[in-house]
Amino acid sequence: MYELKNVAYAYGSKAVLSDVCLRFDSGCFYGVIGPNGSGKTTLLDLLAGHRRASQGTIAFKKKKLHDYSRQALARLISLVPQQFAITFPYTCKEIVMMGRHPHIPRFARPGVEDYSIVEKVLEQTRLNGFENRLVSQLSGGEGQRVVFARCLAQQTQVLLLDEATSNLDMHHSLDLLDLAAGRVKQGATVIAVLQDINLAAMYCQQLVCMKDGQVLACGPSADVLTAQMLKTVFNVQARVEYNHFSQSRQIVFQRRAGHEN
């Protein structure tokens, strides 16, 4: 799906990504992990076409990403941004319908298909009953679910999730990632920046591990997630074990001695 060669990005003179070489295939759930400020969001910005790499090339479906029009990209790639505050009091349904924007011609009204997709997505995200609630009156977690629903309604082959579970309780985090995994089963590609490494271990088939704007490791989750890697990337003491109950690797951490003050 994606092929990144020697990609670099700088904000002014400050380099945030350098020499990134990655490949993302379709039908796979990718996780991006790394400490704060390691360039994860910038990577997603580049993949979404929101920013343009200062160096290197990004190929998307065998064509340069920047040869696509914005409209064309919007039909192929959707994004759940980290900041999702919505300024005006739209209803949840109106927000989810905005996900259909790239599919509806200018001045046309949403068709029967658009309405049924929105209906279905609201059902899937358990937001039925929220249709006419105003987004300005929702809690942070509810708002984030509405934004994810909008992303699903866009019906794209690629879903980019930037900490899409940051405000969700455990129940809704699992719900959201299950839905994303469901899309992967249907052939979509999910690339999710996640802070919760255990959730990443449960859902992501492949992991990209970043630090200081560089890719330290990428590959099958089982290979990337090692105690040594977590020590290098996050500077934490961790133990990584296969857990039968979660059917994935799970990580437990140790309190850091001498940091109580």
Added chain:
Amino acid sequence: MGRTKFYSVAVMLRQASAFLLVLLAGVLLLEIIFATASGYLNIKFWDVARIVFAKLFGINDSIGHLDEVALAAVWEVRLPRVLTAALVGSGLAVSGAVFQAILLNPLADPYTLGISAGAAFGASLALVFNTALIGIWTVPIFAFGGAAATLAAVIYLTASSGDYTSGNLILSGIIVAAILSAGVSLLKFLADEQVSIIIFWLMGSFASKTWGEVVLAATAVIFGVAVCFFFSRDLNLLALGGRAAGSLGVSPRRISLVLLITASLVASVCVSVSGIIGFVGLLIPHIVRFLTGPDNRRLIPVSALLGACLLLFADTVIRTALPNEIPIGVVTALIGGPVFCYIYRKRQAGSLG
């Protein structure tokens, strides 16, 4: 529970926008005729309708029996003023709605970026130096030039700071407006006996407008409203934030720039025609958003009509009901300020927008 019910009624109201649009169009039409009929010289409602109809379609037979004075009062004096008031109300309201959507700030208005200060400076310049380069059009053209130059300066300042985000734009607007206000103060100081003319111009008025101003305002407002309406769905997406708008196929940078320039030009023409009339651009979109919801496809056309209705109403009241004419800009601020306070308090309680 009561609150939830209140909001579901408000949401249901949003469906009735088409009805609202037709209703307001009807009200505006009647208001135009009533406003033209009323005044010092009393003219019958039907005579006004007859004169307008006859003039529009070039049939002069049906008005042959009417008084020459009445004819001139309607066609040469009142109708230009009435239409200018309606057009300026419309332009300011739409411009305000668009500014609020771009700046992601419901407290923004057409003057947030310093357009009024720029126009004031341009007009003051023309008035102080008493230039009549272009006849009666000198002051409007200087005002428009000042507003356009201000907009260019604000966009230039913002562009050098990175992106057209609302914070950057508002900050640039405040800086430029502050400099220009000082400039206006200096001009007032230099003006001597001309100072009263400047002050009166700044307070805004529709008195003695001509067909030239009607045509100018109509061109700008109709063009501006059409462009804003064309991009109204894209404008909605800006509320989701730049990244999300981009991922839905809309370039936030491009749409902001195009609509910013359009809305500013509309506001500049309005200011250059009528002086500075505050609170219309702030208040009307607020009231309309309460009725139609924040969707700009409904907000923009309904604001255009309600802005026209209300500003024309205000102008007609001060023209006909008061013993002495008060500048319209003062009236809109005196009425608009308290109304805005009330809405603002409501908003704190319910965040309906």
